[in-house]
Amino acid sequence: MVGLAVAASTGIAAANMGPLIQRPPTGISPEEVIQRFAAKEAQFKAAREHYTYNQEVKIQTLEGDTVDGEYKQNIEITFDDKGRRLEKVLYAPAPTLSRVQMTREDIDDIEKRLPFVLTTEDLADYQINYVGQQKVDELDTYVFDVAPKKIEKSKRYFQGRIFVDQQDMQIVLTDGKNVPETRKKSEENLFPSFVTYREQVDGKYWFPTYTKAEDDLHFSGGDVHIREIVKYTNYKRFGSDVRIIYDGQEVKSAPGAEQPKTEQPKTAQPKK
Secondary structure (H helix, E strand, O other): OEEEOOOOOOOHHHOOEOOOEOOOOOOOOHHHHHHHHHHHHHHHHHHHOOEEEEEEEEEEEEEOOEEEEEEEEEEEEEEOOOOOEEEEEEEOOOOOOOOOEEOHHHHHHHHHHOOOOOOHHHHHHEEEEEEEEEEEOOEEEEEEEEEEOOOOOOOOEEEEEEEEEOOOOOEEEEEEEEEOOEEOOOOEEEOOOEEEEEEEEOOOEEEEEEEEEEEEEEEOOEEEEEEEEEEEEEEEEOOOOOOEEEOOEEEOOOOOOOOOOOOOOOEOOOOO
């Protein structure tokens, strides 16, 4: 079985990246930065569970410049009248991929690992090394390399680089891959690199909005060129009795009301 691990990146060069400056943070230690952004990530993870949004996926295989296979899906993440989270398929034509197959890991990665979250609870699983400081578009960021301390059976992990906004202490860009890979005679499931950008929503949370991919998967039977785009759009907070806490304060919203947008939300976005 040939498995397609979705999301291979063109690299962080898609964003406007300044030079990496190898100097420590000012007035705070790297360890304190890690603890602070991990706590914010926990808040972000909890908050995103109470937002509706659209998730649009397009995966293509290419022979030269010609698209010879495609997988497309557009789903709406929403809630029923009892506040239960639902996935509504808006568009899902029959896939035409022939040189790769979508696997359980691929689907799971789209939902859980392309929008990588590193919370306080997750810190024990990872080795996190401070690299320096770097400009990402208009944002000043702290840069960390992240890798799993060990690989446990039936668990998957992120390995790569994260960029943390120095002001909001939240991850704004992720560049890496999901591990482990499978390379057996009867099964290959390869996981190339991806880059995910986040954008500030409601002036508080940095939610994933765009994942870009274009790379070669080196299967034993030959290389397969993959192109992928995942878009997360139309974030709206679902009105319910759920309490969302941000920086020690409750984020309030009228039931069912759409939060006002900031005039110029901060973003770490690629040049599309």
